[in-house]
Amino acid sequence: MTTDIPGWVPVEHRWLGLDRRRLRPAIFVLVVALLLIYGWPALNAIVPWDNPIKAGDVLDLGDGATAVPPVGWQLEDGSLVSDRAGVSPTNDTVKLAKAGAEIQITGAAFDGTAAQFLEQVIRSEDPDANISGAPSTFTTTSGLVGVVRTASGQSGDELIAAFKMSTTEPDAAPALLVEASTVPGSFQQYSTEFQALLRSITPGAGA
Amino acid sequence: MTVTSSPAKSAQLTAIEQSGWGVRFKLFQPHNAAFWVWLGGVGIGAVGMIKYFGAGFDTYRLAVTSGILFFGIYLIPWLYFLRRQNRYTGQPGSLLATGFVWGGFAATFWIALPANAAMLEIWSKLLGPAGAAKWGAGLTAPINEEWGKALGLILLIGLAPVLIRSAYDGFIIGAFIGLGFQVSEDILYAYNNATSTFGENQLSSSLFILGIRGFAGITSHALFSAIFCTGVMWILGRAAGERHVVRGVLACLGAMFLHFAWDDVAGLAFGNAFLTVAMPYLILMPLAIALLLWIRRLASSTERRWIRDLLAPEVEAGVVDPQLLTAVSGLHKDRRHFRKVVHNRHRANLLTESVGDLAHEIAAARGEETPRVAHARHELLRLRGVTP
Incomplete structure (x- = not known):
């Protein structure tokens, strides 16, 4: 004689308070979910980056805008001009990395000046960050005038630069944000490469 | 009027037994x-969601709240539409809500978010950033997201093995899990779009996402999951005569292919600007809808047989006439034909709904004669203008 009271588990089918007869779906889901959640990151951790910037490579910033990245850094996100990938100047990002240092370039739609854009970025990302007092002006070789600020903290040092990608009508042009960061104590080592990249930023023809 | 025929009664009892219709669902x-895995997945997903939106909530408050509001409203017609699909031996709302919550919290923020981030980076390493930008999303989302959602169906089978039997059950539950995923992802997109402009014009940013994602959502996660989960049910073959492994695998691959094609339009168009814009709407949407309708038709055959068997004694007793039975247990064209025969769309809908009530009461009473069954039968006869 068996019981058919809902929720009653016969003693021979109990395991840690659970019904052993109904473990299979739960175990299957748990195993597959954990494989997806932790398996891919584990595989990602053992696959190395192998996409170094070579001499002559030029970053595509969209609408003909370009920048010259430092040779030897890993291009982890973004496109080169030679890729002909159809980059959006207000949407795409570029990420370059080299031992302890990272450069991130982000395009955005913004109406206003480069200084206003930089203020908006700081306000939205981390208003309490240790950003240096006065912003300074930075002019690229192509004549783009941007605004640069630096930040320093326990986690490292950072340079933030904002540009409007037009020399003729900057207010309505797409904005470009360059964030270069390093682990503590190594900013000086990379500052020449950061400045070279900033100087190389060029708007598209006619902008 | 009484129901006496014993072969018909036997078929009715078998249909009730096989379909599980009328059995109540209890989540706790x-x-x-399976309950604890569901709870853990949803709980971790909910915490992940709060952390994700909470990090920039002060800045992006308007984007998050408007996203929730817009897509909450967007959800209403979807729920109405899917409720209408939950016909034949329909599933309880609490079961569908359990699937929806899995899709909205666990499949998105517990599984897809970390899995996608890692897998996209693997593709960047293997294909280079430009190759990954072109193909990465389509080679990632169909694996992590379709599986993540379908795991919800497996858990629900563990929670309600008697209720989830046919391929059509997979179709309906898959659609609800997919809808939960879709709405959650839409709110995420509204937030992400606002962050890409660093908080400028958040309201118009959310409206833009509502326009884009709302329209594209017609053939998005709800559709993919309905097809994928139907395939899973065919592979599992939980109803008599419904084990079709090859068909099930093809359905799953079909859903994954549609998902891949939708995500990698730019790659598939090979740089052709016209194709990039036109392919999703002129090729992929019609293809997805055609596949969905075909799968739904195949998946419903067992449910339609069950509903015919369930009502067989009522047909023999003259409570349900054959044309009405065909409309209730048939396809869209059968219901359209019935409306023409009745010459009154409203009356035809009332009759089919009333038969649905009777079938539901018979199933809930496990084929026994109860006051509610008698009342449902009386109501149907009243609508038909037949004196018992």
Whole structure:
């Protein structure tokens, strides 16, 4: 004689308070979910980056805008001009990395000046960050005038630069944000490469 | 009027037994491991969601709240539409809500978010950033997201093995899990779009996402999951005569292919600007809808047989006439034909709904004669203008 009271588990089918007869779906889901959640990151951790910037490579910033990245850094996100990938100047990002240092370039739609854009970025990302007092002006070789600020903290040092990608009508042009960061104590080592990249930023023809 | 025919009654009882229709669903099952996995997945997903939106909530408050509001409203017609699909031996709302919540919290923020981030980076390493930008999303989302959602169906089978039997059950539950995923992802997109402009014009940013994602959502996660989960049910073959492994695998691959094609339009268009814009709407949407309708038709055959068997004694007793039975157990064209025969769309809908009530009461009473069954039968006869 068996019981058919809902929720009653016969003693021979109990395991840690659970019904052993109904473990299979739960175990299957748990195993597959954990494989997806932790398996891919584990595989990602053992696959190395192998996409170094070579001499002559030029970053595509969209609408003909370009920048010259430092040779030897890993291009982890973004496109080169030679890729002909159809980059959006207000949407795409570029990420370059080299031992302890990272450069991130982000395009955005913004109406206003480069200084206003930089203020908006700081306000939205981390208003309490240790950003240096006065912003300074930075002019690229192509004549783009941007605004640069630096930040320093326990986690490292950072340079933030904002540009409007037009020399003729900057207010309505797409904005470009360059964030270069390093682990503590190594900013000086990379500052020449950061400045070279900033100087190389060029708007598209006619902008 | 009484129901006496014994072969018909026997068929009715078999249909009730096989379909599980009328069995109540209860989520809280502390002795069932599937309940704890569901709870853990949804709980971790909910915490992940709060952390994700909470990090920039001060800045992006308007984007998050408007996203929730817009897509909450967007959800209403979807729920109405899917409720209409939950016909034949329909599933309880609480079961569908359990699937929806899995899709909205666990499949998105517990599984897809970390899995996608890692897998996209693997593709960047293997294909280079430009190759990954072109192909990465389509080679990632169909694996992590379709599986993540379908795991919800497996858990629900563990929670309600009697209720989830046919391929059509997979179709309906898959659609609800997919809808939960879709709405959650839409809110995420509204937030992400606002962050890409660093908080400028958040309201118009959310409206833009509503326009884009709302329209594209017609053939998005709800559709993919309905097809994928139907395939899973065919592979599992939980109803008599419904084990079709090859068909099931093809359905799953079909859903994954549609998902891949939708995500990698730019790659598939090979740089052609016209194709990039036109392919999703002129090729992929019609293809997805055609596949969905075909799968739904195949998946419903067992349910339609069950509903015919369930009502067989009522047909023999003259309570349900054959044309009405065909409309209730048939396809869209059968219901359209019935409306023409009745010459009154409203009356035709009332009759089919009333038969649905009777079938539901018979199933809930496990084929026994109860006051509610008698009342449902009386109501149907009243609508038909037949004196008992």
